[in-house]
Amino acid sequence: MSWLSGYPRENIKWFPTIDTEKCVKCGMCMNCGKGVYKWTEKGPEIVQPYNCVIGCTTCGNLCLGNAVSFPDIQKVREIYKREGIWAKVKKQLEQEGKLQFNK
Numbered sequence: 001m002s003w004l005s006g007y008p009r010e011n012i013k014w015f016p017t018i019d020t021e022k023c024v025k026c027g028m029c030m031n032c033g034k035g036v037y038k039w040t041e042k043g044p045e046i047v048q049p050y051n052c053v054i055g056c057t058t059c060g061n062l063c064l065g066n067a068v069s070f071p072d073i074q075k076v077r078e079i080y081k082r083e084g085i086w087a088k089v090k091k092q093l094e095q096e097g098k099l100q101f102n103k
């Protein structure tokens with residue numbers, strides 16, 4: 001997967017957290033196309049956190065209760081920098097022909 005280029009997804013703790021006190025059960029978070037959420041009698045639950053796209057905050061932006069939060073993106077950027085993920089992803093995208101630069 002180009003987003004991580006082989007780096008283990010489970011090593012990056014990026015996924016939403018629901019504040020159940022604030023949740024108004026509007027259901028907007030169920031728009032997520034990655035199967036992160038499951039609707040239950042009590043409202044939404046996070047069932048597949050590591051399916052969440054790193055850096056995405058769409059469900060939080062749509063949440064009517066302002067009940068969805070995420071970790072500090074700066075921590076994620078530090079991991080990308082430390083592990084050289086940006087360079088690996090760029091190289092992979094070039095190899096796949098998705099990125100082309102005039103040389």
Ligand code: SF4
Nearest residue numbers: 032036052053056059
């Ligand atoms: S942040 Fe994006 S990918 Fe992650 S759960 Fe929300 S909508 Fe889905």
Ligand code: SF4
Nearest residue numbers: 024026027029063065
């Ligand atoms: S979008 Fe927010 S308020 Fe609406 S159901 Fe999901 S967590 Fe609850």
